Amino acid sequence: MVVLEWIVLSQLKTTITRRFQMKIVLLMPQSTRYGKGGAFDQRLRYAPLTLTTLAALIPVELEVNLRCIDEWAEDFDPHTIDADLVGITVITGNAPKAYRYSRILRDRGITVVLGGVHITLCPEEAENHADAIVYGYAEESWPELLNDFALGKLRKRYDRQPTTMDGYPRPKRDLLRKDKYTTMNVVQATRGCVYRCTFCVVPTAWPKQYQRDPQDVAREVATFPGKTFILIDLSPSSDQEYFGRLADAFAPLRKYWGGLATIDITDNPKLMKKLERSG
Numbered sequence: 001m002v003v004l005e006w007i008v009l010s011q012l013k014t015t016i017t018r019r020f021q022m023k024i025v026l027l028m029p030q031s032t033r034y035g036k037g038g039a040f041d042q043r044l045r046y047a048p049l050t051l052t053t054l055a056a057l058i059p060v061e062l063e064v065n066l067r068c069i070d071e072w073a074e075d076f077d078p079h080t081i082d083a084d085l086v087g088i089t090v091i092t093g094n095a096p097k098a099y100r101y102s103r104i105l106r107d108r109g110i111t112v113v114l115g116g117v118h119i120t121l122c123p124e125e126a127e128n129h130a131d132a133i134v135y136g137y138a139e140e141s142w143p144e145l146l147n148d149f150a151l152g153k154l155r156k157r158y159d160r161q162p163t164t165m166d167g168y169p170r171p172k173r174d175l176l177r178k179d180k181y182t183t184m185n186v187v188q189a190t191r192g193c194v195y196r197c198t199f200c201v202v203p204t205a206w207p208k209q210y211q212r213d214p215q216d217v218a219r220e221v222a223t224f225p226g227k228t229f230i231l232i233d234l235s236p237s238s239d240q241e242y243f244g245r246l247a248d249a250f251a252p253l254r255k256y257w258g259g260l261a262t263i264d265i266t267d268n269p270k271l272m273k274k275l276e277r278s279g
Contacts, residue, residue, distance in 0.1 A: 021063045022150065025083040026051045029101065030071035031093035045072065046230050047181040049188060050089045050116070052171035059143045062150055066175070073180035078104040085149060087142075089116040090126070099129040106131065111154070113145065120205045127156060135159035136206075137191070139168050165191065165212040170220055185229035189217045189246055193235035202234055209235075211242055218249035231259030238262065244271050247278035255279050
């Protein structure tokens, strides 16, 4: 029985690989505010993690020709791009352009998958503009979607959510043009936020806060070249005990870092000392 199951799994893996040698393009469209000439120019532009994280999540059993395009850094032409599947990450600011690109690509027979915060907020709208959407976080849904696509069984919506931030592969940062960014040394330790600010999209799109093992975050940072890095978390200091453990993990690296925090951390001298020691 064990031998039979092994043969079946091996044949399935071979079938997936041979059935479809995929050309995948992962795209982050430029928007007016966050694009060239907008609020963020190159002095403030650090490398995004979305595309490189999705790249790392592609199942190893699939044979894929992959390209990541951050439209802020390089041009994208939906009329000429060569792909079997284009995955587009969408914020509200670039949603009209993403939908326009999707229409052109689908008219050319290219499968389009939409994901990101705007898709999570407006899934019914988004389903009208794509062959499939990814609702919420992609760690579990994206590999499932690609395997389904390779087998010709793509569904309209994928929404299987992770229960942790630990145990996933690190972003493939080498797939972006590093000469276009202020820094490639970007890392994430938490997601979501415990606060419920009415002006903010996060409580609606990502109501739960996830926390990565601080030691795992530090091990990733240790691989970065140079002496500086950016923590891109929205609200890592909302759990001050966790924030202190993260600072403790960073301290031995002897690097300098920046990130976001709420002003109430200044009421915690012990935490402030930990942050100082951490760089």
